[in-house]
Amino acid sequence: xxSDPTVLSISQLAESLKKRQISSEDLVNxxxxxxxxxxxxxxxxxxxxxxxxxxxxxxxxxxxxxxxxGPLTGVPIGVKDLFCTKEVRTTCGSRMLHNFIxxxxxxxxxRLKAAGAVMLGKTNMDEFAMGSSNETSFFGVVKNPWDLTRxxxxxxxxxAAAVSAGLGVAAIGTDTGGSIRQPAALTGITGIKxxxxxxxxxxxxAFASSLDQAGPMTKTAEDAALLLQAxxxxxxxxxxxxxxxxxxxxxxxxxxxxxxxxxxPEEYFATGLSTDVASVIEEAKKQFQDLGAxxxxxxxxxxxxxIPTYYVLAPAxxxxxxxxxxxIRFGYRxxxxxxxxxxxxxxxxxxxxxxxxxRIMLGTYVLSSGYYDAYYLKAQKVRRMIAxxxxxxxxxVDLLLTPTTPDTAFKLGAKTDDPVQMYLSDIFTINVxxxxxxxxxxxxxxxxxxxxxxxQLIGRPLDESGILSAAHAYQQATEWHTxxxxx
Amino acid sequence: MSITxxxxxxxxxxxxxxxxxxxVEGYVEQLSQILGLMDQLNSLPTDGVEPMSHAVEMLxxxxxxxxxxxxxxxLLLACAPDTEDGHFRVPKIIE
Numbered sequence: 319x320x321s322d323p324t325v326l327s328i329s330q331l332a333e334s335l336k337k338r339q340i341s342s343e344d345l346v347n348x349x350x351x352x353x354x355x356x357x358x359x360x361x362x363x364x365x366x367x368x369x370x371x372x373x374x375x376x377x378x379x380x381x382x383x384x385x386x387x388g389p390l391t392g393v394p395i396g397v398k399d400l401f402c403t404k405e406v407r408t409t410c411g412s413r414m415l416h417n418f419i420x421x422x423x424x425x426x427x428x429r430l431k432a433a434g435a436v437m438l439g440k441t442n443m444d445e446f447a448m449g450s451s452n453e454t455s456f457f458g459v460v461k462n463p464w465d466l467t468r469x470x471x472x473x474x475x476x477x478a479a480a481v482s483a484g485l486g487v488a489a490i491g492t493d494t495g496g497s498i499r500q501p502a503a504l505t506g507i508t509g510i511k512x513x514x515x516x517x518x519x520x521x522x523x524a525f526a527s528s529l530d531q532a533g534p535m536t537k538t539a540e541d542a543a544l545l546l547q548a549x550x551x552x553x554x555x556x557x558x559x560x561x562x563x564x565x566x567x568x569x570x571x572x573x574x575x576x577x578x579x580x581x582x583p584e585e586y587f588a589t590g591l592s593t594d595v596a597s598v599i600e601e602a603k604k605q606f607q608d609l610g611a612x613x614x615x616x617x618x619x620x621x622x623x624x625i626p627t628y629y630v631l632a633p634a635x636x637x638x639x640x641x642x643x644x645x646i647r648f649g650y651r652x653x654x655x656x657x658x659x660x661x662x663x664x665x666x667x668x669x670x671x672x673x674x675x676x677r678i679m680l681g682t683y684v685l686s687s688g689y690y691d692a693y694y695l696k697a698q699k700v701r702r703m704i705a706x707x708x709x710x711x712x713x714x715v716d717l718l719l720t721p722t723t724p725d726t727a728f729k730l731g732a733k734t735d736d737p738v739q740m741y742l743s744d745i746f747t748i749n750v751x752x753x754x755x756x757x758x759x760x761x762x763x764x765x766x767x768x769x770x771x772x773x774q775l776i777g778r779p780l781d782e783s784g785i786l787s788a789a790h791a792y793q794q795a796t797e798w799h800t801x802x803x804x805x
Numbered sequence: 806m807s808i809t810x811x812x813x814x815x816x817x818x819x820x821x822x823x824x825x826x827x828x829v830e831g832y833v834e835q836l837s838q839i840l841g842l843m844d845q846l847n848s849l850p851t852d853g854v855e856p857m858s859h860a861v862e863m864l865x866x867x868x869x870x871x872x873x874x875x876x877x878x879x880l881l882l883a884c885a886p887d888t889e890d891g892h893f894r895v896p897k898i899i900e
Contacts, residue, residue: 648886
């Protein structure tokens with residue numbers, strides 16, 4: 319019935335699957351064929367699980383035939399290669415884990431599979447999720463489907479490129495400092511980072527444990543609501559997961575914007591915004607007003623300190639988390655180690671790429687004797703001030719509206735030799751992780767050279783419903799999210 | 806606080822990373838740049854601010870002290886690069 323089912327959203331497909339106008343197996347085959355054709359150019363996937371996907375699709379078809387399907391039954395998705403998937407290689411974009419086949423399944427993927435979603439494969443990413451451009455992957459750079467000479471953003475660049483290029487109806491990503499929202503913005507898709515603790519981290523390869531959070535990357539806010547519904551919820555296997563009921567995101571999706579107060583933080587518009595992003599966001603602000611929202615100027619004075627704060631805390635946590643890669647229990651081991659120390663130091667030096675090593679070095683330095691107070695403790699205090707800024711703003715407004723990124727996707731290689739410039743790419747997203755808040759990025763226009771621009775909506779803790787319904791209201795009134803790159 | 810070649814070698818040893826001699830200077834330069842960025846934090850007074858280690862105010866939950874994992878020894882050992890008789894194998898540690 320459809321000339322090309324790979325362009326449809328979850329909600330559009332679910333209807334056809336339910337009515338049995340299309341089978342999940344046919345759908346999966348359409349995607350596998352498209353992946354075979356387009357993935358060599360885009361490099362969105364590291365591993366394709368052809369046999370697993372077809373088997374899961376057949377199971378889904380049986381359930382749909384028996385009228386036992388839910389909204390995700392039979393829906394083919396990509397999963398960032400950071401979620402442990404039983405018997406399917408999980409590399410985290412690293413040589414260190416190039417041969418790692420997990421003996422267990424992450425909570426996120428087991429919940430999605432239980433809801434009937436079909437995993438097509440594992441998507442490419444910056445090594446250990448450390449990067450903003452997807453150029454640090456051991457498995458090669460990912461390219462932006464809108465312009466193959468540009469980066470797709472990172473670290474969930476493979477998931478973003480997969481959704482943007484129609485290589486999956488949706489994909490799952492993770493966000494430690496912007497890794498869902500920044501690539502979503504740069505590839506013209508929707509991506510939500512939930513409140514810290516809303517989604518279980520069990521079975522996610524850890525980067526910075528106090529900041530990491532998983533979320534859906536989709537064509538629409540409605541699809542994000544459907545996926546998040548299946549992913550969210552308390553998990554006894556993650557001691558930091560929040561034990562509070564998950565609201566029905568679909569039930570509040572049409573709440574609209576009438577009477578909602580949206581804060582516009584002045585610091586996000588102060589300097590460094592490209593003219594294209596500035597004018598597109600200005601238009602979007604008007605649209606939100608037209609839809610009934612009241613825009614309120616607010617201030618988040620500690621905004622500028624977020625990048626240095628993050629680059630103390632995240633590498634510190636990473637240096638501890640990545641200490642587990644010792645060349646003994648799993649992952650890469652060097653050839654012919656002379657002694658145990660040689661085994662540790664060479665396995666780690668050969669198994670990790672340069673950005674990961676840089677961050678381990680940084681993290682080890684800021685935690686080392688004599689520097690702990692000056693860097694780590696100081697950054698923890700500034701983190702409190704950043705979180706307090708948001709708290710104060712949310713006494714006056716319901717949501718915050720900002721650009722997701724200061725500029726559109728840059729050229730491949732443009733910032734690889736300058737880590738500081740690369741780190742500044744996440745200037746508008748990192749604050750949200752430090753404060754643990756939920757935020758969504760949605761497409762809101764294009765630059766003059768036809769590159770997507772994203773708008774970020776930030777909510778109060780656990781108010782995923784609020785940002786999803788605001789994003790949905792905007793998407794009902796605009797068509798930016800329906801545009802697709804020509805491939 | 807300035808980074809020298811000795812700092813890089815010291816930190817590399819703490820982090821158990823083998824950094825070849827010809828890469829040390831590169832680390833000195835890049836880590837110095839990044840720490841320059843971090844030094845911005847010093848301009849902000851933080852007296853009396855409670856450090857924040859976590860986004861959610863919560864106590865670590867406790868659970869009953871019962872075994873919940875099944876015996877997965879062989880499954881886990883299968884992930885290791887080198888094993889023998891149900892153990893991980895490493896180079897000789899004690900002479």
